Amino acid sequence: MELLIINGHDYSPYIRSKGYGWSREDLDTDQTVRTKDGRIRRDKIGTKRKLSYTLCHMGREELARLDEDLSQTSFQARYLDLHGAQTRLFYCSSFSATLETLWDGGESWSGAAFHLIEV
Numbered sequence: 001m002e003l004l005i006i007n008g009h010d011y012s013p014y015i016r017s018k019g020y021g022w023s024r025e026d027l028d029t030d031q032t033v034r035t036k037d038g039r040i041r042r043d044k045i046g047t048k049r050k051l052s053y054t055l056c057h058m059g060r061e062e063l064a065r066l067d068e069d070l071s072q073t074s075f076q077a078r079y080l081d082l083h084g085a086q087t088r089l090f091y092c093s094s095f096s097a098t099l100e101t102l103w104d105g106g107e108s109w110s111g112a113a114f115h116l117i118e119v
Contacts, residue, residue: 003015006066007069019054019055023052027044027046049117089119090116093115095112096114098110
């Protein structure tokens, strides 16, 4: 199942169980206001997706590649949407990962997390 592909790199196998969240974010102009009786006068200009991911079982090389993919100003991602598989343009402003253990032969990372926000 294609849960997340960025720049041809498939990160789907690393998504933690219950580690994917989807939301729809509406964009309104500054003309959207509440009237004196509390009703809304809305001027909606668009809708954007916001996706959240938590990953597991990734090595440092894979995490570094993901960081490079997410560090671009914007990028295309293929992902699972409520409306089926989609390909859209996104950006990512924050990416984190936790060093779990360190030993003479290497290291183990976990808890990588980020949000994709549609451009």
